[in-house]
Amino acid sequence: xxxxxxxxxxxxxxxxxxxxxxxxxxxxxxxxxxxxxxxxxxxxxxxxxxxxxxxxxxxxxxxxxxxxxxxxxxxxxxxxxxxxxxxxxxxxxxxxxxxxxxxxxxxxxxxxxxxxxxxxxxxxxxxxxxxxxxxxxxxxxxxxxxxxxxxxxxxxxxxxxxxxxxxxxxxxxxxxxxxxxxxxxxxxxxxxxxxxxxxxxxxxxxxxxxxxxxxxxxxxxxxxxxxxxxxxxxxxxxxxxxxxxxxxxxxxxxxxxxxxxxxxxxxxxxxxxxxxxxxxxxxxxxxxxxxxxxxxxxxxxxxxxxxxxxxxxxxxxxxxxxxxxxxxxxxxxx
Amino acid sequence: xxxxxxxxxxxxxxxxxxxxxxxxxxxxxxxxxxxxxxxxxxxxxxxxxxxxxxxxxxxxxxxxxxxxxxxxxxxxxxxxxxxxxxxxxxxxxxxxxxxxxxxxxxxxxxxxxxxxxxxxxxxxxxxxxxxxxxxxxxxxxxxxxxxxxxxxxxxxxxxxxxxxxxxxxxxxxxxxxxxxxxxxxxxxxxxxxxxxxxxxxxxxxxxxxxxxxxxxxxxxxxxxxxxxxxxxxxxxxxxxxxxxxxxxxxxxxxxxxxxxxxxxxxxxxxxxxxxxxxxxxxxxxxxxxxxxxxxxxxxxxxxxxxxxxxxxxxxxxxxxxxxxxxxxxxxxxx
DNA sequence: TTGTAGGCGTTATCAC
DNA sequence: GTGATAACGCCTACAA
Numbered sequence: 001x002x003x004x005x006x007x008x009x010x011x012x013x014x015x016x017x018x019x020x021x022x023x024x025x026x027x028x029x030x031x032x033x034x035x036x037x038x039x040x041x042x043x044x045x046x047x048x049x050x051x052x053x054x055x056x057x058x059x060x061x062x063x064x065x066x067x068x069x070x071x072x073x074x075x076x077x078x079x080x081x082x083x084x085x086x087x088x089x090x091x092x093x094x095x096x097x098x099x100x101x102x103x104x105x106x107x108x109x110x111x112x113x114x115x116x117x118x119x120x121x122x123x124x125x126x127x128x129x130x131x132x133x134x135x136x137x138x139x140x141x142x143x144x145x146x147x148x149x150x151x152x153x154x155x156x157x158x159x160x161x162x163x164x165x166x167x168x169x170x171x172x173x174x175x176x177x178x179x180x181x182x183x184x185x186x187x188x189x190x191x192x193x194x195x196x197x198x199x200x201x202x203x204x205x206x207x208x209x210x211x212x213x214x215x216x217x218x219x220x221x222x223x224x225x226x227x228x229x230x231x232x233x234x235x236x237x238x239x240x241x242x243x244x245x246x247x248x249x250x251x252x253x254x255x256x257x258x259x260x261x262x263x264x265x266x267x268x269x270x271x272x273x274x275x276x277x278x279x280x281x282x283x284x285x286x287x288x289x290x291x292x293x294x295x296x297x298x299x300x301x302x303x304x305x306x307x308x309x310x311x312x313x314x315x316x317x318x319x320x321x322x323x324x325x326x327x328x329x330x331x332x333x334x
Numbered sequence: 335x336x337x338x339x340x341x342x343x344x345x346x347x348x349x350x351x352x353x354x355x356x357x358x359x360x361x362x363x364x365x366x367x368x369x370x371x372x373x374x375x376x377x378x379x380x381x382x383x384x385x386x387x388x389x390x391x392x393x394x395x396x397x398x399x400x401x402x403x404x405x406x407x408x409x410x411x412x413x414x415x416x417x418x419x420x421x422x423x424x425x426x427x428x429x430x431x432x433x434x435x436x437x438x439x440x441x442x443x444x445x446x447x448x449x450x451x452x453x454x455x456x457x458x459x460x461x462x463x464x465x466x467x468x469x470x471x472x473x474x475x476x477x478x479x480x481x482x483x484x485x486x487x488x489x490x491x492x493x494x495x496x497x498x499x500x501x502x503x504x505x506x507x508x509x510x511x512x513x514x515x516x517x518x519x520x521x522x523x524x525x526x527x528x529x530x531x532x533x534x535x536x537x538x539x540x541x542x543x544x545x546x547x548x549x550x551x552x553x554x555x556x557x558x559x560x561x562x563x564x565x566x567x568x569x570x571x572x573x574x575x576x577x578x579x580x581x582x583x584x585x586x587x588x589x590x591x592x593x594x595x596x597x598x599x600x601x602x603x604x605x606x607x608x609x610x611x612x613x614x615x616x617x618x619x620x621x622x623x624x625x626x627x628x629x630x631x632x633x634x635x636x637x638x639x640x641x642x643x644x645x646x647x648x649x650x651x652x653x654x655x656x657x658x659x660x661x662x663x664x665x666x667x668x
Numbered sequence: 669t670t671g672t673a674g675g676c677g678t679t680a681t682c683a684c
Numbered sequence: 685g686t687g688a689t690a691a692c693g694c695c696t697a698c699a700a
Binding site for chain 2: 669670671672673675676677678
């Protein structure tokens, strides 16, 4: 921080006025004479005076800023989420800052922003920030909205995507097309998303009285590479199903890649579907059938919740946003 | 901000100690007796005491935070850039916050963070933040690194990507393949990137003694839709070239889409090349020949500059990072 | 080992 | 209209 920066004191001294008067002048308070106001402004300009936001925040006991915490800023589809948050925050005259929780110590960014009260509210979609930190940080004047997380606590509000229904619908889609031997490839074992999508899969399979193949327990960490090795493994083990439901798109793409490399045709030999509708899912060959999550809405709703809470409304019920099946070319009538 | 949050005063009162003693205890100063330190810690815990980061920053006159300002947080390839910054910042024990400059008033986020000194340094890749704001905000103790911007000022450091050379190389690539009638589709008229890429194009064309077709002045705003209409226009006007060099990938993809829709084959009838190597460029059909920008390096180098500057080294010459031609299927021997 | 006092840069509440 | 003064929450000489 600039050590020799001119402060309001310097301006006061130069203008031979009291600090308080300068403050009023700078804030366009009608009490100061127009002439002095102009003089103050000029002097401030000359001294390159800039108000110190930190001091102001300390005094005001508010920051007019909310933050959004993401594990991996700039992941494939956070763009829309951030936009949703930012639009709502801006129209509420709040500022938005984003921070990634991935690099460095777990939770360091979260602790700095939340516990040390550098923001007035937070939206969190980062599995690596633990519940403890969130519950601790949340308070009447620092509401927190958690996305995609099962957490019920005071001043913590929850926005969820209907992963289970999404999993159900995409599985049903496959079943309707005639696929029966459908394998589910799960993500990291601690992923709630993966788990819920699996439940939807299970429900659909049961509904069609189809014996569900055991969930494929080699998990792909949700990465393309992970999916790639799973694909290889599946074919190497000679247990190729009719269709693969991957818990996310990135793995699905890896799986498709490995299949195509070996000469297994998608969808003729094996159908592959994913989840998330990441941008490239539309462009891979064949284009990927998947489930869209309403990312923008998620951000916008989360931000709405935040401001509702900041305005004293604590009666906010968890919201469950609908998903949307997007049928493309990686699945077809069998 | 939490109004009824317990402060260090409350802890002191509860512990029947002076505020200063509590402060020392909390900061593990060896001067306080072990027993009192433990007692203080317990009481602090009981009161749910959390230090107020804002007060601390004000006192310390530093925030240990740098920010990265992007026009559109979460654009297609900022991911790597942010990662580069964050890795370096973290290893320097600094925190990183990101902010989008797109929504709302131009520059409001920038002003808040920079001019109001809420950060100790900044990295800016946002054409909508004007030079004025940057020059004004920069200072010995608030160095700013600008990316992709022609700006020379005190305490402002510059990291550039060699757009001109990139444009030169991709054009030469087309020329080497045998293309001669190559049209350049530019981006927004105020885009320096577009301009530099054009210069590279020009140089290569001259080098091959090929009459360069006039730059296509309908600019695509760098969007896929823009490219799409340009493609339509080109064919409707009956002025189809051998090859199209689009100033960025998104437009290139739009152009390809429109061509393919009309039955123009890429690259057999017309080759298309782009710039940026956005993720989907690998997946579109045909895959797009393009120029990679070293986004991670850009972020990492920018952050390095920042910390060099924060450590008193102001002799940092602008850096020009090399680009890399990536040949894919949208161009082939003619 | 602990306490007192002053200051970081603002703003708000009083007086004058 | 303008000026003292106190406060926001924390840290740090310097005293005791």
